[in-house]
Amino acid sequence: MSEAFVVDARGLSCPQPVIETRKALEKHTGGPVEVLVDTVTSRENVARYGESHGWKAVKEETDDGFKVTFTR
């Protein structure tokens, strides 16, 4: 698997984590893309966005929030 493109959306207000995720997924169409967020709300919002656009989303807890990894 190639190295993941990382989006750091920690601390951003709604809906910016989703906007940044969308930009990354449109640019890196083959994936993988990792999105870092700090709230459960953002984690669910970005995962829901990716899944509704044909991506597989894996959610993990990190030291200071969550990481959502998108793969095709």
Next chain:
Amino acid sequence: MKSINGILISRWGPAITGAFVGAAASLLVYFGNPGNMGICVACFTRDIAGALGLHRAGVVQYLRPEIPGFILGAFLAAFLSREYLPRSGSSPVVRFFLGFFAMIGALIFLGCPWRAYARLAGGDWNAIAGIGGLTAGIGLGIVFLWNGFSLGRASRSPAWAGAVMPLAAVALLALLYLRPLFGPEGTGPVFFSKSGPGAAAAPVAIALGVGLLVGWMAQKSRFCTVGALRDLIMLRNGHLFSGVAAFLVSAFVVNLLLGQFRPGFESQPVAHTNQLWNFIGMALSGLAFTLAGGCPGRQMIMSGEGDGDASVFVLGMLVGAAFAHNFSLASSGAGVTSFGMTATVIGLVFCLAVGLLLRIKLD
């Protein structure tokens, strides 16, 4: 409890929450709250500003228990599910003034987005112009969001920092219970309206119970009436919009059952018929809410979760409400004031400047 939370977190969460809030809004009118104002985050915050003596409009002063209920319900829901996360630092002063002007716009129209939908569900057709303005304001906010608008990152705060708003909510409930009235004329420092909308109130236990439940449900489901339109327009995502649709249907059905559905433009409770300013007022609010990331209800909920930036927005709304009445900006059944029009234009200029000038470059 876990299974109820599971449903609220699911894709049905916003719709279930919306249906509950809509029904509760109509029922609270039945139990005594003002017409088509069973639940209104802006109006109730304004009433609290009046009760605390921050403004002296005698007809809109009451410590509405729904508001502390929202904050405490959200706090409990977040705390028990490990989602309580004290955080702040994303342009708090800008957020204060976004809250301030969101309130000015809401009091030009006479209601927050929740009340706009409640008014529509009660047959107040003046709400249509307001919802049109709200949609336009959100649309403008989306343009800024697509072009890189951001208030910057928040960072984590110490654990107790997030407890301030829940504690303030407890203090409001204590003041409501104690009713301190040791001012020179047997009134104040807390004021309670003797007539007008501020004197129309459901029993405290019912209002507080509804507030706590709404706070809980909205924290779990992320119910947001501004996010609903924003996500629908911006991302073609109807997840949150299902909540608004369910709100409208349930509020309408309960109004119909209780004989509270009175269609028309004229003589609607706490409303005026100046459609241009209904539109512009809510456009200002919609823009301010979108730039701040959520509707006033959602800001209350987030302030209960420990979000210091949302808390500052809420405090901006409180101060905005005080200014709205002290400076004769707020509309009334008689219509809009020229001061209110001026303040709305100032608010629009402020929000446009914020949308244009504030941005961060990621990576």
